[in-house]
Amino acid sequence: MKVYKGTFKVEWAHCDAAGIVFYPQFYTLFDQATERLFSANALSYAELARDFDSPGMPLVETGTKYANASKLGDTLAVESWVESWDGKTFVVKHKLTHADGRPALEGFERRVWIKRDATRPAGFRAIEVPETVRARFSD
Amino acid sequence: MKVYKGTFKVEWAHCDAAGIVFYPQFYTLFDQATERLFSANALSYAELARDFDSPGMPLVETGTKYANASKLGDTLAVESWVESWDGKTFVVKHKLTHADGRPALEGFERRVWIKRDATRPAGFRAIEVPETVRARFSD
Amino acid sequence: MKVYKGTFKVEWAHCDAAGIVFYPQFYTLFDQATERLFSANALSYAELARDFDSPGMPLVETGTKYANASKLGDTLAVESWVESWDGKTFVVKHKLTHADGRPALEGFERRVWIKRDATRPAGFRAIEVPETVRARFSD
Amino acid sequence: MKVYKGTFKVEWAHCDAAGIVFYPQFYTLFDQATERLFSANALSYAELARDFDSPGMPLVETGTKYANASKLGDTLAVESWVESWDGKTFVVKHKLTHADGRPALEGFERRVWIKRDATRPAGFRAIEVPETVRARFSD
Numbered sequence: 001m002k003v004y005k006g007t008f009k010v011e012w013a014h015c016d017a018a019g020i021v022f023y024p025q026f027y028t029l030f031d032q033a034t035e036r037l038f039s040a041n042a043l044s045y046a047e048l049a050r051d052f053d054s055p056g057m058p059l060v061e062t063g064t065k066y067a068n069a070s071k072l073g074d075t076l077a078v079e080s081w082v083e084s085w086d087g088k089t090f091v092v093k094h095k096l097t098h099a100d101g102r103p104a105l106e107g108f109e110r111r112v113w114i115k116r117d118a119t120r121p122a123g124f125r126a127i128e129v130p131e132t133v134r135a136r137f138s139d
Numbered sequence: 140m141k142v143y144k145g146t147f148k149v150e151w152a153h154c155d156a157a158g159i160v161f162y163p164q165f166y167t168l169f170d171q172a173t174e175r176l177f178s179a180n181a182l183s184y185a186e187l188a189r190d191f192d193s194p195g196m197p198l199v200e201t202g203t204k205y206a207n208a209s210k211l212g213d214t215l216a217v218e219s220w221v222e223s224w225d226g227k228t229f230v231v232k233h234k235l236t237h238a239d240g241r242p243a244l245e246g247f248e249r250r251v252w253i254k255r256d257a258t259r260p261a262g263f264r265a266i267e268v269p270e271t272v273r274a275r276f277s278d
Numbered sequence: 279m280k281v282y283k284g285t286f287k288v289e290w291a292h293c294d295a296a297g298i299v300f301y302p303q304f305y306t307l308f309d310q311a312t313e314r315l316f317s318a319n320a321l322s323y324a325e326l327a328r329d330f331d332s333p334g335m336p337l338v339e340t341g342t343k344y345a346n347a348s349k350l351g352d353t354l355a356v357e358s359w360v361e362s363w364d365g366k367t368f369v370v371k372h373k374l375t376h377a378d379g380r381p382a383l384e385g386f387e388r389r390v391w392i393k394r395d396a397t398r399p400a401g402f403r404a405i406e407v408p409e410t411v412r413a414r415f416s417d
Numbered sequence: 418m419k420v421y422k423g424t425f426k427v428e429w430a431h432c433d434a435a436g437i438v439f440y441p442q443f444y445t446l447f448d449q450a451t452e453r454l455f456s457a458n459a460l461s462y463a464e465l466a467r468d469f470d471s472p473g474m475p476l477v478e479t480g481t482k483y484a485n486a487s488k489l490g491d492t493l494a495v496e497s498w499v500e501s502w503d504g505k506t507f508v509v510k511h512k513l514t515h516a517d518g519r520p521a522l523e524g525f526e527r528r529v530w531i532k533r534d535a536t537r538p539a540g541f542r543a544i545e546v547p548e549t550v551r552a553r554f555s556d
Binding site (some may be wrong): 035072073 | 461
C-alpha cells in the first residue's frame with residue numbers, strides 16, 4: 001500500500017490564541033496530504049483532468065479525533081493512505097504523531113471519483129473508481 | 140434550546156479552484172458559529188476566562204457530512220446548537236441549508252470543558268460542564 | 279463616492295498565538311470587502327462574468343500599515359472605497375477603526391480590469407475600466 | 418547575509434476560483450518564511466521568549482507587488498532575507514520566482530523588535546534590535 005509520509009512543523013501561522021494548532025488547519029493539511037499522495041501516483045489535478053477527464057475529488061464526509069494538542073514548535077509525523085475503495089467513493093486516512101511517539105490525531109476524508117458530464121447540472125457525475133487508479137496504490 | 144442562526148454568503152475568499160467552498164472553511168465557520176452561540180449566552184472567551192477560569196474549549200472530535208456543494212454566490216442558512224452535554228464534554232451541531240431548502244451539510248464539534256490548573260503539563264484540566272453553563276442553553 | 283461599511287468582530291478564528299489578528303487575515307477581509315463593495319454596485323463575480331465577460335479582478339499590488347493591534351473580542355469598523363481609477367487598474371482602499379476611534383490599520387489593493395481573450399496564454403487581457411463601471415461608484 | 422531558500426508548490430489548498438493562488442496565502446507564506454529564516458538563526462519563537470524576553474515580532478507595514486500569476490501545480494522558488502535594520506524595526510524581503518525564471522512577486526514585512534514590559538497596556542515595548550541579533554544575519 002502506498003503511503004504518503006511527511007512532516008508538519010507547527011508554525012505561528014497555524015496557531016490560535018491558545019498557542020496550539022487551530023483545528024481547521026488540520027483539514028487543510030489533510031487536503032494537501034491527499035494531493036501529495038495522489039500526485040506521487042501520477043494523479044495530480046492536472047493528470048486527473050488530462051487522463052481521467054476529472055475536475056477534482058469532492059468530499060462527502062470528513063472527520064477527526066484529536067488525542068494530544070499540537071503546540072507551536074512541535075514537529076509531527078504525517079502518514080496518509082487510501083484506507084478503502086468503496087465503489088464510487090474512497091477513504092483517505094491521515095495520522096499525525098508527535099516526535100515522542102504520542103498520537104496527535106487521526107482523521108479521514110471520504111471522496112467521490114467523478115468524471116465531467118456536461119449534461120448534469122453540476123457538470124460531472126460520480127463513477128466507479130477506475131481499476132487502473134486503484135492499482136497504483138498497491139505495492 | 141438556544142440556537143445560533145446566521146447566514147453564510149459564499150465569497151471568493153472561501154472558494155477553491157472548482158468554484159465551491161474549500162471544505163476546511165466550513166470548520167472555520169463552525170468555530171465561529173460556536174463562538175457566536177456561546178457569546179450570545181454570556182460565554183465569550185473573555186467571559187470564559189473571567190467567570191470560569193477557562194482558557195478555551197478544546198476539541199476532541201469533529202466531523203461533517205456534505206450533501207450539496209456550496210458555490211460562489213450561494214447564500215446558506217446556518218444553525219448551531221448544543222446537541223448534548225456529556226459530563227466533561229459536549230457536542231455542538233452545525234447545519235447549513237441552501238436558500239432553496241436543499242441541505243448543504245451537517246457537522247459537529249465535540250469539545251471539552253476545562254479549567255486552568257497550573258499543576259498540569261497542559262496548564263488545565265477537564266471538569267464537568269457547570270450546571271450554570273448548561274442552564275443558559277435551555278429556553 | 280460609494281463606500282462599503284461593515285463591522286469586523288475579532289474572533290478566535292482570526293487570532294494568532296499572541297491573541298491578536300494574524301495579519302494575513304486582514305487581506306482576506308480586504309478581498310471580502312472589495313467583493314461586497316462591488317456586489318453592492320451590481321458587480322458581483324456572476325455579474326462581472328455575465329455583463330463584462332470578466333473572470334475576476336487580479337491584483338497587481340497590495341499593502342497595509344498597521345497602527346494599533348486588533349485583539350480577540352475587539353469590534354472594528356470597516357470602510358472600503360475605490361480611491362482611484364487609473365486606466366486599466368484601480369485602487370481600493372480599506373480602513374479599519376477601533377470602537378474607541380483609534381485607527382487599527384489602513385490598506386489598499388491595486389487590481390486590474392480584465393476581459394476574457396482566448397488568444398492570450400492567461401486567457402484574458404487587461405482593458406480600460408469601462409465608464410459604465412466607474413459611474414456606479416459616484417454618488 | 419543569511420537567506421532563507423525554500424520551495425512553494427502551489428496546491429489546491431492555496432487556489433481561488435480562478436485556479437491561481439488566493440493572494441492572502443502569500444502573506445501566510447511570508448510569515449512562515451520569516452519564522453524559518455529566524456529559526457535558522459536560533460531565533461524561533463521559543464528562543465525569542467527564552468533568550469530575548471520577546472513575545473513575537475509585530476508588523477507595522479506589509480506590501481507586495483505581483484508580477485506573474487501562480488497557478489495550481491506551479492513550483493516557485495522562495496528567497497527571504499532581512500533587507501534592513503532600522504533601529505527598533507526591520508524589513509524582511511520575500512521574493513518568489515517561477516521555475517522558468519519569470520518573477521512571481523516580491524513582498525516585504527516591516528516588523529518591530531519588542532520586549533515584555535508588564536507596565537505597558539500592550540504588555541511589551543519596542544526596543545532597538547539587539548546587536549547580537551543583527552550579527553546572526555551577517556555572513
